[in-house]
Amino acid sequence: MQVTLQEPANAHLMAFFVRSLLERRMAVPAVAKRAQSIRGRFSLEGSGMRAVLSFSESGIEIACGDGAADAGVRGELSTLLGVCLGKGYILPVLTGRIGIRGNPFKLLPLLGVLVE
Amino acid sequence: MPVETATPIAEELRSVLPAECVLTDAATLAKFAEDITEVPGHPPDVVVRARDERDVREVVLLANRRRVPVVPVVSNLNVGGLAIPEKGGIVIDLSAMNRVLEVNEADQYMLLEPGVSWGDVRKLLDEKHPSLRFAYSFSPPHTSVLANCLMDGLVNLSLRHGSTGSWINGVEAVLPTGEVVRTGSGAAGKTWCSNSPFPDLTGLFINFQGTTGIVTKMAVQLWPSRRLRRRAFVLGYDVDSTFALTKRLTRADVCDDIGGLSWPIAKLLFGEPNPVHRAAGEPVFILYIDLSSDSEREFRYRLDTVQEAIDQARRGGAKFGDPLDLVDLVKIEPRFSKFADMPARLDFLLDHPGGGLTWVGTYGPVSRWEEGIRRGMALMEERGYPPIVVTRPMLGGHFGVLRFISLFDKKDPASVARVGDLNKALSDLVIDLGFWPYKTPGWVLARHRDKIDPGFLAMLDRVRRALDPNGILNPGKW
Numbered sequence A: 001m002q003v004t005l006q007e008p009a010n011a012h013l014m015a016f017f018v019r020s021l022l023e024r025r026m027a028v029p030a031v032a033k034r035a036q037s038i039r040g041r042f043s044l045e046g047s048g049m050r051a052v053l054s055f056s057e058s059g060i061e062i063a064c065g066d067g068a069a070d071a072g073v074r075g076e077l078s079t080l081l082g083v084c085l086g087k088g089y090i091l092p093v094l095t096g097r098i099g100i101r102g103n104p105f106k107l108l109p110l111l112g113v114l115v116e
Numbered sequence B: 001m002p003v004e005t006a007t008p009i010a011e012e013l014r015s016v017l018p019a020e021c022v023l024t025d026a027a028t029l030a031k032f033a034e035d036i037t038e039v040p041g042h043p044p045d046v047v048v049r050a051r052d053e054r055d056v057r058e059v060v061l062l063a064n065r066r067r068v069p070v071v072p073v074v075s076n077l078n079v080g081g082l083a084i085p086e087k088g089g090i091v092i093d094l095s096a097m098n099r100v101l102e103v104n105e106a107d108q109y110m111l112l113e114p115g116v117s118w119g120d121v122r123k124l125l126d127e128k129h130p131s132l133r134f135a136y137s138f139s140p141p142h143t144s145v146l147a148n149c150l151m152d153g154l155v156n157l158s159l160r161h162g163s164t165g166s167w168i169n170g171v172e173a174v175l176p177t178g179e180v181v182r183t184g185s186g187a188a189g190k191t192w193c194s195n196s197p198f199p200d201l202t203g204l205f206i207n208f209q210g211t212t213g214i215v216t217k218m219a220v221q222l223w224p225s226r227r228l229r230r231r232a233f234v235l236g237y238d239v240d241s242t243f244a245l246t247k248r249l250t251r252a253d254v255c256d257d258i259g260g261l262s263w264p265i266a267k268l269l270f271g272e273p274n275p276v277h278r279a280a281g282e283p284v285f286i287l288y289i290d291l292s293s294d295s296e297r298e299f300r301y302r303l304d305t306v307q308e309a310i311d312q313a314r315r316g317g318a319k320f321g322d323p324l325d326l327v328d329l330v331k332i333e334p335r336f337s338k339f340a341d342m343p344a345r346l347d348f349l350l351d352h353p354g355g356g357l358t359w360v361g362t363y364g365p366v367s368r369w370e371e372g373i374r375r376g377m378a379l380m381e382e383r384g385y386p387p388i389v390v391t392r393p394m395l396g397g398h399f400g401v402l403r404f405i406s407l408f409d410k411k412d413p414a415s416v417a418r419v420g421d422l423n424k425a426l427s428d429l430v431i432d433l434g435f436w437p438y439k440t441p442g443w444v445l446a447r448h449r450d451k452i453d454p455g456f457l458a459m460l461d462r463v464r465r466a467l468d469p470n471g472i473l474n475p476g477k478w
Helices: A013-026 A029-036 A077-084 A090-094 A104-114 B008-016 B026-031 B053-066 B118-128 B145-150 B184-188 B201-205 B239-252 B264-269 B296-315 B326-332 B334-339 B366-382 B413-432 B442-451 B454-467
Strands: A003-005 A040-046 A049-056 A059-064 A071-075 A098-102 B046-049 B070-073 B090-093 B100-104 B109-112 B168-174 B180-182 B214-221 B228-236 B257-262 B285-293 B355-364 B388-394 B399-409
Touching: A003 A013, A013 A029, A013 A040, A013 A049, A013 A059, A013 A077, A013 A104, A013 B264, A013 B326, A029 A104, A040 A077, A040 A104, A071 A077, A071 A104, A077 A090, A077 A098, A077 B326, A090 A098, A098 A104, B008 B046, B008 B053, B026 B046, B053 B070, B053 B090, B053 B168, B053 B214, B070 B214, B100 B118, B118 B145, B145 B214, B168 B184, B168 B201, B180 B184, B184 B201, B184 B214, B228 B239, B228 B296, B228 B326, B239 B257, B239 B285, B239 B296, B239 B366, B239 B388, B257 B264, B264 B334, B264 B388, B285 B296, B326 B334, B355 B366, B355 B413, B366 B388, B366 B399, B366 B413, B399 B413, B413 B442
Parallel strands: A003 A059, A040 A071, B046 B090, B070 B090
Antiparallel strands: A040 A049, A049 A059, A071 A098, B100 B109, B109 B214, B168 B180, B168 B214, B228 B285, B257 B285, B257 B388, B355 B399, B388 B399
């Protein structure tokens, strides 16, 4: 599964982190297989930096900025990275440290890709 | 077969040293002719590989008699042209003198030869003296500890203990006239535990850029190692609040180190070759904060103090991210390990296609950091460079580091000229604010000599002439 960062010269720090994370995750065959079945656009907003992840047949594209998304999460970059590293997401969501936009059920497949 | 260039001085050196220690082949001379910066290169006439202080003395005695320049070099990764033999002569390569002669755990110092590297020290202490720690610079692991200390460099305990020149307990040096001297408590022969209470003759070798003697041994302070350590990154979104936080944390006296890295540095680490655009919402500076302790309770206090300072800044309207633990960052992006385990080779600065790396790195008043940073970054952006800035409070915040780093194409004369012009403009700016370049390059001295007290320069000249009457040691420097 190809991971592409749009316009890296203009990308923000969080987008680079997300690219690194996804590249490593896609190296795990089971995770890559899960990612292949996802379609849609998801926003991640961490510490003021926003990125949209577009899942398609051809791969995952990361774009910075205000692009539209089907659903998304928002929080401190440290909290989002913690979730990705398997430190748990339920408590951050319940305590408001992670905010959800859109349909939360659409985010569930994304968790299987991003979270270790 | 190496191409030999016979010189009279080489022949004379071969009469007092083994032939294999005296090198004149073109490849060796070329290796010592330049550094990674924009300073023009110049080859030596001969390179001597010194085995011990007796070899150093033989070289110096001969050079002094013949009035031939001598430039001491260790790792050959010199900066700002400081070890370029601009008048030719002899380069004396000290890298083979690489013994740690003593580690004194009780008195917390080690006695080193010039060729001992950061990597050597780290390995030795980790393996054999884990109760002690040294500190590390962002220099590559193979570079010399002794050279850094003599050049008064900055390391990751400089917030607590100052620049590394002040860590030196004493030296053994070969003077330009061949005498071997010891300074500090080593002068009395029993121990190297302190530079005090002796008259500070050690200072005659610090920041003199090898113009007053060739140091063959150095005693340097070690510090207790700590069981608990953490390095965290805090994202700051404007210069004023980032440096207000830095100063607040400095005075809180809870951190081992607080480094400031401007936004392009992380992008370089991620492999972006020329990050000149800061994206919307992106932090301006990333602070890395080092904490350590032996006690869980004290460590928690330190962590809480950092968090309280961030929270207080936020209550005042400043924007900061929560601290990002470096251990987590390394899991996401292994390249962050460059910041986790020092000494480390910052390959994203050293191994780019153009190969050139230069900087205007200064020590100066933390009260003028913000103005220097803002104006320096603007200057770099105007000229199309990523505004790469590194800062660090030193010695409890009594002074600070302000350093502007540029990458360039060393093979392209236009690129070399352009970065040279940038550095000159940056030096004009920061010197006007009260900062002064550490490891002061010759071009800085030439450009800004008129800003130095004439009495200081005259005294410096008298001291140097007293020690080096024939001006043989590293001529053209301070």
